[in-house]
Amino acid sequence: FTILFGVRRLDPTERHQGVVMALAVESVVKLIAFLAAGIFVTFFLYDGFDDLFGQLAVSPFYDMVSRGGQDVSAYLTWMSYLVLSMSAIMFLPRQFHVAVIENSNEKNIRTAMWLFPLYLFLINIFVVPIAAGGLLQGYSTQEADTFVLTLPLLHGQPWLALLVFIGGFSAATGMVIVSAMTLSTMFTNHLILPVVEQVNRLGFLRQYLLQVRWLAVAGILLISYLFERTIGESYTLVNMGIISFAAVLQFAPSIVGGLYWRRSNQMGAILGLISGFLIWFYTLLLPSFIKSGWFSTTLLDDGPWGIALLNPEQLFGLVGLAPVAHTVFWTMFFNISLFILGSLYFEQSEEEKRATDTFVDALTVTPGFTPHAVGIPNIDLASKLQTIKALFSQYLTQEETTTIIEKCLDTTGLKGKTKVNVVELANLSSEAEKYLAGSIGAATAYQSFRRVELFNQQESGYLAKTYNEILADLKISPQELRERINYYRERDTLMVEQATVLEKRISERTR
Incomplete structure (x- = not known):
């Protein structure tokens, strides 16, 4: 099923x-x-x-x-x-x-x-x-x-x-x-x-x-x-679920930190996740295997090599806690600590800065200007579509590829055009990447579009120059530019929906 x-x-x-x-x-x-x-x-x-x-x-x-x-x-x-x-x-x-x-x-x-x-x-x-x-x-x-x-x-x-x-x-x-x-x-x-x-x-x-x-x-x-x-014979259904819950808890610091802390980065998340999962395995999953008879109970009785401080259920001498509370404490202690220290110690890459800005400022909307097409439409659309189709065909069928390309052209308003400017090509690339991400994941889709080099060197330079001129004229940051573009896209979509509803009501009244 x-x-x-x-x-x-x-x-x-x-x-x-x-x-x-x-x-x-x-x-x-x-x-x-x-x-x-x-x-x-x-x-x-x-x-x-x-x-x-x-x-x-x-x-x-x-x-x-x-x-x-x-x-x-x-x-x-x-x-x-x-x-x-x-x-x-x-x-x-x-x-x-x-x-x-x-x-x-x-x-x-x-x-x-x-x-x-x-x-x-x-x-x-x-x-x-x-x-x-x-x-x-x-x-x-x-x-x-x-x-x-x-x-x-x-x-x-x-x-x-x-x-x-x-x-x-x-x-x-x-x-x-x-x-x-x-x-x-x-x-x-x-x-x-x-x-x-x-x-x-x-x-x-x-x-x-x-x-x-x-x-x-x-x-x-x-x-x-x-x-x-x-x-299953050694644990009730609820307790088996708790083991999974404790594992999933290890994602919380990185996810919450990535959404709300601008300084968070990949290395901090990796260090936190690795430490959290290792402690989870040692203090909760391994004891469950021991209690099921897979290993000797000596590890739970005396600790590894007789070192009581390393006892999985009394780690570092912390006694008096139930196994679940014990695991939650130590995993969160190491996970959160290394996530914060790693994020502070290692520098963010430009890509990480863009990602954290997008997450942290996701709900901030600053209206102020309406973006417009910039540049002469001198880029051959057919050749660019062939590049996108070739990329899609590596993962999808010919029919699926054609359908997605048509949807992308409709969404970006490029259907029927033969020449586009660099900004319109950027919008098409972004829309196509979204669709591909639905099938193979955002990270792989992003890397795939970078690999095929949809923009040549001249087009990439002109696109960067175009956005730099917009930023200079408006005296705003790149993040503020993205926010304002998103604002007007959402506003236009809402206006189209309202117009459709209004037309429907008028047609019903005139019948």
């Missing part, structure tokens, strides 16, 4: 409306199933919330709804889970893909701002009652993953159990589909393609990117299954 509906083609937009619709439906099914199970446990097995929590208060499990005693580590663990959850909701590949890549309209964010928290509230409202109900029925915490299914089944409600099973199955398949789809895209765009671009002998793989993604999907699913069979 993942290959047929999620990775059936190299989509220039990387959007899959059918998959998103399927996810929306499974989310509703999952919510209905969970609410039905929660209502059954709370109001049929017990006499409402008061009865359930009253019985819980006099049971050995009262700590689950209390402060957990006066142990400071309980608070630190709770805080660690909050940090991990905040990070995961944004930076997990599947979450990021659905929230950002699949979002075709920024207006959807306004709906998500109230609908998503409401959904989380509804689907979590019966979590504690179901957990408490299962424990009060005498089941162990190791069976907690199946409470929502076993409680209806063992109390004469097979149809409710079937509904819960369908909800759980739909939730699991939805997560598997999106995770495999996004990870295969990342694997192809950021691991395979950079190698292909550097090794000429592997150039033939450019024509088989779709097949590479299919193999990546199969490989990811197989590795995930083997991991579950190996580690």
Whole structure:
């Protein structure tokens, strides 16, 4: 299913409306199933919330709804889970893909701002009652993953159990589909393609990117299954997820820093990521392998070579913390520290400066002038289109290449022209690069356009001279120029949309 509906083609937009619709439906099914199970446990097995929590208060499990005693580590663990959850909701590949890549309209964010928290509230409202109900029925915490299914089944409600099973199955398949789809895209765009671009002998793989993604999907699913069979017996589903959450947390400092700190750079991010992932592996993933019987427990008991300070779960003598809180502390300590120190020590390249300026000032709009075409249209458009087509044909089919070229010409207003000026050519190049980035990733698309040298030396010099003259006349920085261009592009798009709506209303009234 993942290959047929999620990775059936190299989509220039990387959007899959059918998959998103399927996810929306499974989310509703999952919510209905969970609410039905929660209502059954709370109001049929017990006499409402008061009865359930009253019985819980006099049971050995009262700590689950209390402060957990006066142990400071309980608070630190709770805080660690909050940090991990905040990070995961944004930076997990599947979450990021659905929230950002699949979002075709920024207006959807306004709906998500109230609908998503409401959904989380509804689907979590019966979590504690179901957990408490299962424990009060005498089941162990190791069976907690199946409470929502076993409680209806063992109390004469097979149809409710079937509904819960369908909800759980739909939730699991939805997560598997999106995770495999996004990870295969990342694997192809950021691991395979950079190698292909550097090794000429592997150039033939450019024509088989779709097949590479299919193999990546199969490989990811197989590795995930083997991991579950190996580690799953030793960990509950929630704890296995926490290991992944802790890994994804390592991206947070670099992403947040890159968005809001102008001094951040590539070396700082690399140092932070490497240190964070090494500490994560040593303090959380390696102990999970040990507890599953892969390695001797000596490492957890005495530390490597008998050095207690290097004990994975008590690193540098930090004791009294739960494994998750321990990992979050040390990974963030090294990750953030090296990210900041690396960014301060190493100088930014010009490309990094442009990137950070774009991110940091993304929401700043400074209107002031309307850009206009500059220069004589003396560049042969057909020859430039042939260069772009030759580049696209390395990765896409002839039909896809032709379709994208037509869209680029329509967007830039160059359809029907034979000669263009250098600014118009720059706009065409930028638009074509965006489409190619949807199929092979932004980094590879950028490098590919630099490799083909769409602009000759004279055209590049004239383009630089043109923008320098604009900057000198306006007395603004390059970043301010980009902001003003974006402002007027957005304004023109809005005016066209409003004119279309107005024409439609007038035609309806005159019928």
